[in-house]
Amino acid sequence: MNKVLIILGPTATGKSEFARICAEKFNGEIISADSIQIYKELNIGTAKIKSSEMNNIKHHLIDIKHFYESYNVWEFVKDCNKIIKDIISQKKLPIIVGGTNLYIKALIEKYDFKDSNKDLELREKFKKLAEESDSATLFNLLKEINLDRAMQINKNDKYRIIKALENFYAKDKKDDLINPEQEDYEFKLYALNLPREILYEKINQRVDIMLQNGLLDEVIYLKKQGLTSEMQAGKSIGYKELLDYLDEKITLDFAVDKIKQHSRNYAKRQLTWLRSMKNLTWLDASNSNDSIKILKEEMFD
Numbered sequence: 001m002n003k004v005l006i007i008l009g010p011t012a013t014g015k016s017e018f019a020r021i022c023a024e025k026f027n028g029e030i031i032s033a034d035s036i037q038i039y040k041e042l043n044i045g046t047a048k049i050k051s052s053e054m055n056n057i058k059h060h061l062i063d064i065k066h067f068y069e070s071y072n073v074w075e076f077v078k079d080c081n082k083i084i085k086d087i088i089s090q091k092k093l094p095i096i097v098g099g100t101n102l103y104i105k106a107l108i109e110k111y112d113f114k115d116s117n118k119d120l121e122l123r124e125k126f127k128k129l130a131e132e133s134d135s136a137t138l139f140n141l142l143k144e145i146n147l148d149r150a151m152q153i154n155k156n157d158k159y160r161i162i163k164a165l166e167n168f169y170a171k172d173k174k175d176d177l178i179n180p181e182q183e184d185y186e187f188k189l190y191a192l193n194l195p196r197e198i199l200y201e202k203i204n205q206r207v208d209i210m211l212q213n214g215l216l217d218e219v220i221y222l223k224k225q226g227l228t229s230e231m232q233a234g235k236s237i238g239y240k241e242l243l244d245y246l247d248e249k250i251t252l253d254f255a256v257d258k259i260k261q262h263s264r265n266y267a268k269r270q271l272t273w274l275r276s277m278k279n280l281t282w283l284d285a286s287n288s289n290d291s292i293k294i295l296k297e298e299m300f301d
Contacts (some may be wrong), residue, residue: 001186002088003299006033006108008098008274009192010267012202013285016049018192019097020057021288022295028093029058031083033076033107035100036236038065041222044215045238047206067222067233068137076103077111084185101273108187137226138162188299191274192285203263207238211256216242237262 005028007019019030032038036046040063048062060083065071080096080103087094098104105111138161143150146168153160194202219227219242227234229243238259245255274280281298283291 001184004084004094004096004185004187005295005299006096006098006104006187006189007192008101008104008189008270008277008280009285010199010270010274011047011099011263012199012206012267013192013194014288015097015099015192016047017053018285018288018291019095020049020053020055021292023057023093023095024055025292025296026093026095026300027091028095029060029087029090031080031087031094031096032059032061033080033096033098033100033103034062035071035076035103036233037062037099038071039063039067039233040065041067041225041227042218042233042236042239044210044213044218045236047210066141067225067227068231069141070232073102073106073111076100077106080107081183085183101270108189134226135161138165141165142168189277189280190283190291190295191277191280192283192291193271194285198286199267200264203267204260207256207260207263210238216252219243220246237266 005022005026007015007022009015022028023030034046036042037048038061039046042048049059061076061079064079084094096104096107135156135158138158139150139153139155142153142161142164146164149164149168150161153164155161193199215238219239222239223243223246227239227243229235229240229247234240234243241250241255241258241262244250245252250258281294283294285291
């Protein structure tokens with residue numbers, strides 16, 4: 001049975017870097033299971049790995065959506081299975097690095113999506129998109145996916161643009177209402193961890209570094225482009241709080257404190273979920289050499 005390595009752990013434990021090291025040592029490619037790193041425009045606040053840091057290791061499911069688009073767990077499982085199959089066909093090791101626990105759980109437990117009402121989901125998705133976006137943004141989105149149809153519609157006709165988008169995706173997903181195809185894999189689960197005090201200190205420091213690197217400027221830019229705290233992307237930690245600051249709901253100092261607090265709370269929830277996982281091996285995030293050795297012995301020896 002083909003093996004799939006899954007690297008988990010609370011935020012700020014260095015999962016991305018550890019996954020890259022594993023990919024180099026074990027001839028792998030990396031699949032991101034982070035529901036925020038999918039967005040092309042959200043970089044600093046997501047701690048997204050830079051191209052210069054990838055060391056020629058292929059990374060999947062990063063920068064696949066614009067901030068005004070949605071992406072759900074059903075789509076992740078579908079996309080992830082295709083990528084796993086492709087990586088294995090190249091005689092390489094699929095390495096999934098997690099942040100979004102629901103994505104991982106749905107993948108390894110083969111969630112049943114057959115009863116989901118995709119038509120209703122589409123209507124709600126595009127109704128919300130219409131409320132949050134201007135005609136130009138919607139028209140450009142339609143042009144990307146169906147140029148011929150876009151050329152038949154006035155670029156300011158928001159209603160007809162939305163209907164065209166809905167019809168396109170409804171047709172596109174018609175054959176996908178069954179569960180995503182998934183073969184049987186041997187999922188090997190590992191979680192990086194640190195003592196609670198050290199973890200919280202790293203989280204606080206990381207927020208400070210993000211701000212020094214221009215997180216506020218990133219949010220200002222995205223707000224001008226149309227990002228709101230009601231969007232899926234705008235609800236993420238770091239962006240929601242700074243959007244509230246820019247809307248003059250809270251002070252900047254309060255927003256920063258909230259980002260740190262919400263990040264720590266998120267790490268705590270991640271740890272609680274990880275402790276409920278079966279067949280999970282814990283690794284010391286502060287000692288990558290020993291962690292790699294443990295992983296190698298368990299997976300390949």
